[in-house]
Amino acid sequence: MSDLQVKHEESGSKGRYYIIHPTGESELTYSVMSPKIVIADHTDVAAGFEGQGIGLALLNQLLSDAREKGFKIVPLCPFVNAQRRKHPEWADLFSV
Numbered sequence: 001m002s003d004l005q006v007k008h009e010e011s012g013s014k015g016r017y018y019i020i021h022p023t024g025e026s027e028l029t030y031s032v033m034s035p036k037i038v039i040a041d042h043t044d045v046a047a048g049f050e051g052q053g054i055g056l057a058l059l060n061q062l063l064s065d066a067r068e069k070g071f072k073i074v075p076l077c078p079f080v081n082a083q084r085r086k087h088p089e090w091a092d093l094f095s096v
């Protein structure tokens with residue numbers, strides 16, 4: 001699913017990464033606790049798009065931003081936490 005266009009919006013202490021589909025949106029929401037700590041709150045994939053790598057595409061954008069901007073991710077979201085466990089190479093990006 002390399003043709004996915006992940007968009008990003010942030011307002012105050014809340015933000016999300018999202019993908020618009022013909023039938024809805026998929027998103028990964030987060031809360032900014034400080035410039036160094038971001039909590040991954042929730043991941044939701046639009047109906048009919050499950051199992052296609054959408055959640056991972058959203059998470060990869062969050063990981064990329066964490067690397068670029070120097071913040072750590074608190075994986076409150078069960079999906080993000082499960083992916084963290086599967087990918088020990090990401091350990092430096094998480095605060096657990």
